[in-house]
Amino acid sequence: MVLQGERGEIDPFVLVVEGSIPNESIKPEGYWCGFGDNPETGQPITTSEWIDRLAPKALAVVAIGTCATYGGIHAMAGNPTGAMGVPDYLGWDWKSQAGIPIVCVPGCPIQPDNFSETLTYLLYQAAGAAPMIPLDDKLRPTWLFGATVHEGCDRAGYYEQGQFALTYDSPKCLVKLGCWGPVVKCNVPKRGWMNGIGGCPNVGGICIACTMPGFPDKFMPFMDEPPARRCRAAPAAPMARWSAS
Template sequence: MTTSSPAAQAPAPEPQEDKPIHILWINAGLSCDGDSVSLTAATQPSIEEIALSVLPGLPKIEVHWPLIDFECGPVQGADTFIEWFFKGERGEIDPFVLVVEGSIPNEAIKPEGYWCGFGDDPETGQPITTSEWLDRLAPKALAVVAIGTCAAYGGIHAMAGNPTGAMGVPDYLGWDWKSHAGIPLVCVPGCPIQPDNFAETLVYLLHQASGAAPMIPLDEQLRPAWLFGATVHEGCDRAGYYEQGQFADTYDSPKCLVKLGCWGPVVKCNVPKRGWMNGIGGCPNVGGICIACTMPGFPDKFMPFMDEPPGGKVSSAASTVYGSVVRRLRAVTMHTVDAEPKWRTRGDTLTTGYRPPW
C-alpha cells in the first residue's frame, strides 16, 4: 500500500457558480446498506438540508441516491434512475461527486458470472458490475468518496477466507488516485459510518467544488484529518478510570472496558466525542467495547473482539499498572492495525485463503 500525502499543494477546482453539483451514489458494493441508513440520522447537516439545497453558500445540489430517489424505473423507462449514471459517464452532468458504498469484489476471479452490479447495460441487457461503474465514472468525477469501512478498506467482506477477493475503493483505483480536479480519494470509515462525519465531509467537498474551501485535508489512510486525528480513548468518558487503573469485569460497570476487549487506545475514531445521533451515544461511553470498526485492519487484526487485549494476562494481578502496560503494548501495534491485510488487492488470483467447501 502506498500512502498519499494530503495533497495540500494541489490546486482547488474552479468555482462552478451556476451549475448544480450532482451526487451520484452507488450502493452496490458488498455491504448491508448500513451507511445509507445511518446517514438518515445526520444533523450537522441533515440529509434533507443537503438534498433540498438549503445550505448557505452552496450551489444547487442534485442527489441521486437509491435510498431516497423517487426515480426508480428500469433502464430507458420514463423515470429511470440509472440514466443519471450514464449521463455522468457521458460527461453530461459535470461536475459530480461519486459516492461509493460497499466493498469492491474482484470480478477478475469470477469469469463464470459476477459478484455485484448496478443496473443493466442497454446494449447487452447484462448487469454492469460495480467495478465497471468505477472504471466508467471515476475518471469523470470531481471527487470520489468511499462511505463506510467496506468501501474505504474492504471491511467485513474482505476478511481472511472470503471468496470474493473484496477490497476497498483505494485498493481498486489505487491509493495515489486523484480526480481530474486533483482531489485524492476520500475515505470516511465506520461500520456503519457516524452520520455527521459523512454529512460534514460531503459538505466540505461541495464547498471545495464551489471554490469556497481549500483542498480537503486527509491523513495517510485518506481519512478527513480533522475527524480521525484522535483516538477513541482520547475522547472516552471512561478514560479517568483507565488512568486510575480501575477496570470493569462486567458490562454493568462504569469503569474502563479495556479488560473486556476495548481497542480504544489504538483506534482513530471520534464517536465517543461526537456521539452517534445528535450527540447521544458513543460506543464505550455507553457500555460497548470499541471493536475498531473504523480501522483499515478491521476486522481481522482485532479479532476475537471480546478477548483481553495484549498485555492483559501478564498484568491482571497488578491493576494499577494495567493501563500503562496496555498503553505501551498497544502503541507498538498502532501502526500495524492502521494498515490493511495484504490480500486486499487487484489481480486474477484469490489470495484470501478461501477454500471451497466441496
C-alpha cells in the same frame, strides 16, 4: 443517474461509493454485484465496471462506511468475491481529475454527521472557498479522525488511573474486556451517534476498531484481553490532598 454521470450531463459531480467492491477480475466465477445490463451483451454491468467508468470523470470520489473504505466484513480472509475497499481497487495514490485523493469516511455504520460534513467541505472546495481537504495516511479527514476513541471516551479517567472493568456492568475502562479505544482513530465517543448521544464505550460497548484498515480480521477475536496488554498505560500519580488553612 450513473448514465448521466458517464455522459457528462451532471458535471461536476462527486462519486459516493457505499459498500465494498466485489472484484470480478480476480474472482471471475460470477457476477457479484451490478447495476443494469449492457444492451450490447445482455450481461450485468458490474459495480467495478461502473467505478471504472465514473471515477475518472468525478470531481471527487468519497468512500463512506468501512466496507467502501477498507473492505470491511465482506473483505475478510476467505471471502469468495474478491471484495475490497475503494483505495485498494483504484489505488491508494489515485487522484480525481481535480487532483483530489480518494476521501474515506469509515465507520460500521458511518456516523452520519461525519459524512455530511465531509461532503459539505468538498462542495466548499469545489466552489473555491476551501483549500484541499486535509487527509491522514488512511485517507480520512484529519479533523474527524485525528483523535483516538480513548481521547473522547467518558471512561478515559478510569484508564489514566489504571482502573479497568472486569465485567460489563462496571463504569470503569473497558480495555481489559477487549476495547481497542486507545489505538483507534474515531470521533464517535466524543461526537455521539445522534444529537451528541451515544458512542460505543460511553454506553458500555467495547471499541472493535471498525474505522480502521484491516477490520475485522486484524482486530479479532473481539472481547479478548490482548489489546489491553498493548494499550496499557501506567496509573497516574495520586492526586494531592488539599486542606484549608
